[in-house]
Amino acid sequence: MIKRLRLTLKRDIDESYDILIGHGLLDNIPLDLKRSPVGSKYAIVTDSTIKDIYGERLLERFKEENLNAYLIDFPAGEESKNLSTVEYIVRRLLQYGLDRKSAIIALGGGVVGDLSGFVASIYMRGISYIQVPTTLLSQVDSSIGGKTGVDTADGKNLIGSFYQPKRVYIDPSLLKTLPEREFISGLAEVVKYGVICSRELFEYLESNVEKIKGRDMDTLLHIIEVSCRIKKSVVEEDPWEENKRTILNYGHTPAHALEKLSGYKCLHGEAVSVGMRISGWVAVRKGFWSIDEWERQNKLLKSFGLPLKMDFNSDELIKTLYYDKKVEAGTLMFVLPRRIGEMASIGGRYKIPVSETELRRFLLELS
Numbered sequence: 001m002i003k004r005l006r007l008t009l010k011r012d013i014d015e016s017y018d019i020l021i022g023h024g025l026l027d028n029i030p031l032d033l034k035r036s037p038v039g040s041k042y043a044i045v046t047d048s049t050i051k052d053i054y055g056e057r058l059l060e061r062f063k064e065e066n067l068n069a070y071l072i073d074f075p076a077g078e079e080s081k082n083l084s085t086v087e088y089i090v091r092r093l094l095q096y097g098l099d100r101k102s103a104i105i106a107l108g109g110g111v112v113g114d115l116s117g118f119v120a121s122i123y124m125r126g127i128s129y130i131q132v133p134t135t136l137l138s139q140v141d142s143s144i145g146g147k148t149g150v151d152t153a154d155g156k157n158l159i160g161s162f163y164q165p166k167r168v169y170i171d172p173s174l175l176k177t178l179p180e181r182e183f184i185s186g187l188a189e190v191v192k193y194g195v196i197c198s199r200e201l202f203e204y205l206e207s208n209v210e211k212i213k214g215r216d217m218d219t220l221l222h223i224i225e226v227s228c229r230i231k232k233s234v235v236e237e238d239p240w241e242e243n244k245r246t247i248l249n250y251g252h253t254p255a256h257a258l259e260k261l262s263g264y265k266c267l268h269g270e271a272v273s274v275g276m277r278i279s280g281w282v283a284v285r286k287g288f289w290s291i292d293e294w295e296r297q298n299k300l301l302k303s304f305g306l307p308l309k310m311d312f313n314s315d316e317l318i319k320t321l322y323y324d325k326k327v328e329a330g331t332l333m334f335v336l337p338r339r340i341g342e343m344a345s346i347g348g349r350y351k352i353p354v355s356e357t358e359l360r361r362f363l364l365e366l367s
């Protein structure tokens with residue numbers, strides 16, 4: 001005799017949050033948190049580089065506002081994005097006595113954001129966290145949308161969770177200290193937003209290359225705001241990446257493989273730039289996109305100083321692609337543009353299958 005008890009659980013939770021964007025926002029974070037608190041104690045988690053530039057300063061501002069805050073840092077770089085650092089941060093949080101009512105402030109680029117968000121999602125079964133992105137990539141992309149995670153020896157972001165922050169503070173003036181190569185790398189994601197969602201943004205970028213490269217603050221504020229609006233609306237439409245959200249991965253299927261093949265020597269945005277040239281060519285050859293617009297995309301990427309080519313072996317690239325999470329039932333899946341500002345879909349699905357034979361031919365044409 002089997003007795004069946006049903007435990008009914010339905011989720012209907014409001015996970016909305018504000019994204020605040022403004023020059024000089026960093027110094028005002030403690031005051032804003034005093035007005036609308038996210039936790040009773042705060043742990044600022046950052047990397048060794050940002051600690052010296054902005055971490056100590058932010059901690060001081062917390063103290064001036066008589067808020068309970070601690071600073072935790074780990075060595076800068078992707079090599080730190082692993083479970084050992086997760087454990088290290090957790091132990092520091094415990095030492096400082098952070099409890100379920102406490103919050104983490106992720107002050108840094110995507111590495112700090114992904115790690116801190118992941119720690120927040122598991123510490124005492126989940127505590128609040130706030131994103132304070134300091135790289136262009138994290139300001140336009142990784143700080144929004146709640147994807148958190150760490151790498152393993154087998155690949156990037158293989159362990160992780162969907163866990164939304166409670167607030168995002170974006171201060172474009174922090175980008176003044178960002179190394180040039182990191183800054184340019186972040187621009188690849190901005191160009192991506194133009195191609196996938198906004199012809200207007202794409203044209204704005206084309207008309208403002210010099211101002212952007214010169215880091216004109218008002219121009220940066222504008223492109224960051226537009227990028228965040230695009231990311232926000234795509235995430236709102238499809239938070240669990242069931243269909244629409246995959247368009248954010250334009251260029252990323254080849255990019256992830258290229259990053260891996262380079263031993264993570266190339267920066268993410270650099271790989272995305274090369275990846276957009278590859279995916280764009282696939283779109284052209286499969287009859288979705290015009291060659292003129294593909295060339296226009298490449299010209300814009302190049303004008304920002306982004307690479308269009310990398311040394312790789314096609315067979316190795318294809319082999320690596322199969323490890324990507326975007327492979328479905330053994331078939332390679334790509335998201336492809338149909339015009340600047342719009343992605344192609346088949347039967348309402350944005351992931352488009354590309355056979356290995358096709359891809360091999362297309363890659364050969366590009367080399």
Ligand SMILES: NC(=O)c1ccc[n+]([C@@H]2O[C@H](COP(=O)([O-])OP(=O)(O)OC[C@H]3O[C@@H](n4cnc5c(N)ncnc54)[C@H](O)[C@@H]3O)[C@@H](O)[C@H]2O)c1
Nearest residue numbers: 049050076109110111112134135137138142147174177178
């Ligand atoms: N969660 C997501 O949705 C998402 C999206 C895209 C990328 N990512 C992840 O983001 C990571 C890459 O992030 P990233 O490009 O920001 O790299 P990063 O966090 O490693 O930062 C790059 C370097 O710049 C330094 N730095 C950061 N801000 C600075 C500043 N204002 N001034 C001076 N130096 C500064 C850092 O110390 C670091 O050395 C990858 O791990 C990637 O997987 C996540």
Ligand SMILES: [Zn+2]
Nearest residue numbers: 189252268272
């Ligand atoms: Zn990306």
